[in-house]
């Protein structure tokens with residue numbers, strides 16, 4: 001602790017010691033609807049280091065989901081370069097993007113996006129089915145991740161037999177099953193009450209403390225408080241990019 005003048009300095013030093021995992025260079029995204037062009041991202045440049053914990057904030061329509069979709073290889077930019085783990089992915093085709101996504105990224109959505117007819121267990125193993133992983137390994141990993149989110153006793157339940165928080169836990173388990181390095185969550189607590197939101201956030205905290213990079217979109221200050229860095233978008237531009245001193249001082253105390 002003595003080595004550092006402030007939490008801010010501590011966090012900057014800790015973060016900058018890590019390799020870059022996400023580098024966005026002048027990313028622009030325009031949606032084209034007929035003859036109308038809708039600008040969503042306007043020349044965004046950002047670097048996110050391995051093991052960072054980032055909250056992406058900003059008003060509705062500011063481009064948060066668009067940016068998450070590009071970072072998550074669900075969509076490609078109109079122009080600019082996206083370097084993911086040392087590889088330029090901005091020019092890859094859909095199949096190549098799907099392959100990278102499956103390997104590197106775990107996605108969690110506000111509305112959980114579970115298949116209603118499948119059990120928690122079956123929802124969870126879907127990414128492994130797509131990746132062609134054998135049954136024995138699938139079953140083992142599914143039990144591990146469901147256990148890690150506290151759902152070992154709910155594996156046979158279908159989504160409508162689970163609470164909102166439990167559904168989101170299944171979605172998080174599914175996002176973790178391929179051991180991705182990056183977890184992206186777009187308003188993961190948007191449909192949950194505050195107590196359940198806090199439980200879900202403690203799972204993200206733990207995922208980050210195990211070495212993953214976590215980026216989440218939220219409108220709520222209480223949720224953003226968990227992250228060490230807050231990036232705020234406005235009209236497709238980065239309006240603010242700062243160390244979250246509240247989370248930083250917590251970490252500083254824990255390590256001193």
Ligand SMILES: Nc1ncnc2c1ncn2[C@@H]1O[C@H](COP(=O)(O)OP(=O)(O)OP(=O)(O)O)[C@@H](O)[C@H]1O
Pocket residue numbers: 031032033038039040058059060061062063064065066067
């Ligand atoms: N598929 C699409 N086609 C056309 N325009 C789109 C599309 N998706 C988003 N947009 C537009 O791009 C802009 C950014 O949208 P985006 O969904 O990224 O905002 P957001 O910050 O996630 O908002 P919210 O907080 O409401 O989720 C908005 O003006 C939106 O209307």
Ligand SMILES: [Mg+2]
Pocket residue numbers: 064065066186
């Ligand atoms: Mg959105």
